[in-house]
Amino acid sequence: MxxxxxxxxxxxxxxxxxxxxxxxxxxxxxxxxPNLFLPYKLTxxxxxxHRETTDQEIWNIGRQVxxxxxxxxxxxxxxxxxxxxxxxxxxxxxxxxxNPNHAxxxxxxxxxxxQLSLAEKLAAAIEGSWIGxxxxxxxxxVTT
Amino acid sequence: MANATLGGFSDAAKYLNAEAQRLRTEQQEAxxxxxxxxxxxxxxxxxxxxxxxxxxxxxxxxxxxxxxNAYRLIEALPSGLPSPTIAAEPDGHLSFEWYKxxxxxxxxxxxxxGTLYWAALVGSEDPRGSCHFFDEFPxxxxxxxxxxxxxx
Numbered sequence: 001m002x003x004x005x006x007x008x009x010x011x012x013x014x015x016x017x018x019x020x021x022x023x024x025x026x027x028x029x030x031x032x033x034p035n036l037f038l039p040y041k042l043t044x045x046x047x048x049x050h051r052e053t054t055d056q057e058i059w060n061i062g063r064q065v066x067x068x069x070x071x072x073x074x075x076x077x078x079x080x081x082x083x084x085x086x087x088x089x090x091x092x093x094x095x096x097x098x099n100p101n102h103a104x105x106x107x108x109x110x111x112x113x114x115q116l117s118l119a120e121k122l123a124a125a126i127e128g129s130w131i132g133x134x135x136x137x138x139x140x141x142v143t144t
Numbered sequence: 145m146a147n148a149t150l151g152g153f154s155d156a157a158k159y160l161n162a163e164a165q166r167l168r169t170e171q172q173e174a175x176x177x178x179x180x181x182x183x184x185x186x187x188x189x190x191x192x193x194x195x196x197x198x199x200x201x202x203x204x205x206x207x208x209x210x211x212x213n214a215y216r217l218i219e220a221l222p223s224g225l226p227s228p229t230i231a232a233e234p235d236g237h238l239s240f241e242w243y244k245x246x247x248x249x250x251x252x253x254x255x256x257x258g259t260l261y262w263a264a265l266v267g268s269e270d271p272r273g274s275c276h277f278f279d280e281f282p283x284x285x286x287x288x289x290x291x292x293x294x295x296x
């Protein structure tokens with residue numbers, strides 16, 4: 001995990017994880033639905049940086065996120081920071097005590113149709129397929 | 145002339161009127177039947193999201209008015225067009241999606257007041273906008289459904 005006392009800015013080539021905690025945020029063909037990248041109330045969207053983190057640590061953070069929301073962790077979608085930096089969006093470090101690798105996709109406009117359009121582009125830009133939670137035994141997860 | 149005959153009181157006119165009504169009813173029932181899985185999906189999307197915070201992150205509830213608007217939008221969808229997939233959104237809207245692949249889709253978000261917010265992604269084209277739903281399916285959306293689902 002990143003050192004909380006030395007959090008670097010998010011570089012363009014960094015991989016970011018967005019956790020899937022609602023079944024309607026993923027599709028059977030391995031893609032994700034735009035609603036995975038729709039912000040609500042806050043005009044920012046939480047992601048977790050892969051930088052200096054093991055896969056196990058990423059999944060542990062995902063399990064914490066799901067537990068806090070009393071939801072099932074279905075998996076995660078990974079996306080490059082550069083793919084998120086489409087006008088007017090940006091990615092900024094936003095470390096938290098429980099997750100020093102936390103970052104936010106910021107800059108969503110208030111109009112719903114503009115948000116939908118950006119969410120469609122982010123959903124189309126994930127790296128490969130969404131990845132099922134390792135302990136997922138029901139076969140619904142897509143592993144890469 | 146035909147109208148005059150149908151409007152008359154002869155047995156033939158009564159028969160033709162009844163037959164026309166029967167055909168209209170059958171046609172309507174056929175459309176309704178073909179959309180039944182879509183109505184079922186709408187119901188299933190709505191049920192777990194009727195209470196606030198259904199997503200564990202402060203989501204607004206999906207109000208009955210939103211459900212009704214979505215129901216009427218399905219009813220207004222012309223036969224022959226594919227049904228959307230349906231999901232709840234945390235701002236209390238219901239979303240309809242027509243999808244071919246990640247860069248060929250149309251998302252429509254239905255609000256409680258009947259406003260439809262939409263965005264399409266078709267290759268490099270990314271149109272979006274909003275309109276109000278007044279029982280007739282918006283022509284702009286028909287165009288983009290065709291672009292997403294039918295056009296090669």
